[in-house]
Each structure stands twice: as C-alpha cells, then as structure tokens.
Amino acid sequence: MRQYLYISTASGLDDDAVAAILEACEHNNKQRNVTGLLLYNGRNFMQLLEGEAADLFHVMRKIGSDTRHTGVSRLADIAIEERVCPDWLMRHVKLAEDVDQRRSSLEQELPDGLDEKIRELILNFAALN
Ligand SMILES: Cc1cc2nc3c(=O)[nH]c(=O)nc-3n(C[C@H](O)[C@H](O)[C@H](O)COP(=O)(O)O)c2cc1C
Secondary structure: OEEEEEEEEOOOOOHHHHHHHHHHHHHHHHHHOOEEEEEEOOOEEEEEEEEOHHHHHHHHHHHHOOOOOEEEEEEEEEEOOOOOOOOOOOEEOOOOOOHHHHHHHHHHHOOOOOOHHHHHHHHHHOOOO
C-alpha cells in the first residue's frame, strides 16, 4: 500500500464547494478502498490519500485533471504497511480560524502512526494563511 500527499491551489471556495468535493470522495473512495484526509485553508488544499498503488493512481488521475484546483504538486509518495486513516473515506480536517493556534490544534487531530516526515509537512501547511 502507499500514501500520497499533495498540495494544490483553489482560491475562495465556499463551504458548499468543499462539501461537493467531499461527497465525490465518499462515493468514489469507497469503491476504490481509498482513505485519507483533506485540509483547505481558503486558498490551498492539502490531501493525504492511502490505498493500493493502482487505486491511488486512478483517483489521482481524476484529481489531477479537476478544474476546481490548479498546480497539483506531489509532496510525498511512500510505501506503508497499514493505513493510518482506515475509517475515513475522506476526512475534512478543519483548520482553526486563528493561524497561531492552527498547528497545535492540528497536532491533536492527526492520526497516530503517521510517518514523521508526512506529519511535519501537514503541520507546516497549518502555518500558511
Ligand atoms: C481538492 C480535491 C480533492 C479531491 N479528492 C478526491 C478523492 O479523494 N477521491 C475522488 O474520487 N475524487 C476526489 N476529488 C474529485 C475528483 O477530482 C473528481 O471530480 C471526481 O473523482 C469525479 O468523480 P466521477 O468520475 O464519479 O464523476 C477531489 C477534487 C478536489 C478538487
């Protein structure tokens, strides 16, 4: 199995637009047995996806050609023994309003067992505004 982390840009999507993305995730990721996390700071997405390589490839191809965001850039692609988000088809991790508190509140939300480098990349995303 693999874990894939990327960032992308999509300025000013409202809650409904993010909810529509999550709806597609629920449906399609169930079929492909893909799980993960989605973060959105009003400007950028960060998404962690995990699953079998072929399933991730399929889902990433769709995500990469989605016109709702641009500049999809891979940050990590690693082999994993087991999932860290087995119960989340796609969990929307909400960032705290206050940028100064984002990192500490995100630390509590992230699952145990996350690769240290990936954890650090996700926590750094919280510092952007
Ligand atoms: C930031 C972002 C994250 C997305 N994440 C997923 C995802 O995890 N799984 C998925 O199937 N589609 C995801 N999508 C939606 C896909 O790009 C695409 O719209 C969807 O898979 C198309 O589904 P369909 O072929 O059933 O119409 C995401 C889109 C965006 C903009």
